[in-house]
Amino acid sequence: MSFNNVAANNKIIACVSGDINGDFENKTHLKEYLDVLGKYNVKATFPTTLDVAENYTDRIKLILKNGHEIAGHGDNHKIFKGGSLQEQTERLRKMMAGFYDILGLQLKGFRAPWTKFDKNTHDALSNVGLKYDSNIKRLEIMFRLPYINKKNMDVRNYQHIKPFLKMAAQLYNVSQKTSKYPYYILPNLIEIPVLGYSDYYLISSPKGPKYTKFDNEKIGAVWLENLKCLRNSGGVMVIDAHPGFFSPDYLGALDYFIENALKIGATFKTLDSIASEYMEFDPTENSQVEIYTT
Numbered sequence: 001m002s003f004n005n006v007a008a009n010n011k012i013i014a015c016v017s018g019d020i021n022g023d024f025e026n027k028t029h030l031k032e033y034l035d036v037l038g039k040y041n042v043k044a045t046f047p048t049t050l051d052v053a054e055n056y057t058d059r060i061k062l063i064l065k066n067g068h069e070i071a072g073h074g075d076n077h078k079i080f081k082g083g084s085l086q087e088q089t090e091r092l093r094k095m096m097a098g099f100y101d102i103l104g105l106q107l108k109g110f111r112a113p114w115t116k117f118d119k120n121t122h123d124a125l126s127n128v129g130l131k132y133d134s135n136i137k138r139l140e141i142m143f144r145l146p147y148i149n150k151k152n153m154d155v156r157n158y159q160h161i162k163p164f165l166k167m168a169a170q171l172y173n174v175s176q177k178t179s180k181y182p183y184y185i186l187p188n189l190i191e192i193p194v195l196g197y198s199d200y201y202l203i204s205s206p207k208g209p210k211y212t213k214f215d216n217e218k219i220g221a222v223w224l225e226n227l228k229c230l231r232n233s234g235g236v237m238v239i240d241a242h243p244g245f246f247s248p249d250y251l252g253a254l255d256y257f258i259e260n261a262l263k264i265g266a267t268f269k270t271l272d273s274i275a276s277e278y279m280e281f282d283p284t285e286n287s288q289v290e291i292y293t294t
């Protein structure tokens with residue numbers, strides 16, 4: 001088993017993704033979230049469940065009007081993993097038809113509810129003709145070790161242990177079969193991995209650092225630190241920043257991350273445009289796609 005990195009170029013591509021499901025109530029300050037993106041002219045991707053799009057159609061239209069992408073996040077927020085191929089295919093069909101009916105939207109990609117998927121999920125995505133999946137976790141730095149599980153960026157000797165944390169992350173990525181660039185998981189389906197540290201992990205999880213709204217720069221710094229690991233190799237990093245969870249209290253983290261990511265030369269793209277860019281290339285011949293071989 002090996003990664004055959006065929007001279008991937010040095011581009012650093014970042015993507016802001018914000019899942020929208022049942023927590024997307026009117027208390028979510030969507031406009032303020034979109035304003036942060038607009039300030040830097042960043043286009044983001046919002047994986048959205050069909051039931052929420054039906055209940056909050058005007059808010060989804062506002063997202064589209066601002067030039068962002070809506071991706072699929074299920075017909076509802078129930079777990080796909082464990083469902084038969086037929087069940088999962090039918091749920092995806094229902095989701096796609098629903099988005100087309102209410103918004104005239106042709107979905108291009110998918111993130112599974114709770115990011116829980118299995119082989120049937122990938123086969124179902126391929127069956128319905130979606131072109132990308134963005135579920136598999138990827139880490140550039142492994143923070144989740146016993147001795148740095150709290151306030152992990154504040155550990156005094158962090159700089160000294162960083163090389164080991166990077167090595168641990170690489171081992172994790174090999175075991176998860178992920179790549180820094182999008183890669184094919186089926187002949188017509190590309191995977192765009194998402195950063196292993198979700199907003200939920202950083203803010204709410206009892207296992208995480210439990211950053212509060214006064215720690216916005218620390219959240220932004222965790223994301224940035226992971227992005228900086230791509231500086232020599234290039235690669236794609238997708239962050240998770242749910243509008244229902246993030247706005248308004250944690251928008252400072254998003255602002256901090258985008259501002260500093262741009263400073264180190266990152267380009268922000270939607271998942272759809274990342275998928276299109278990488279699917280244009282034949283992975284067996286072209287140099288821009290990192291190929292996973294067994």
Ligand SMILES: [Zn+2]
Pocket residue numbers: 019020021073077112113114115
């Ligand atoms: Zn979700």
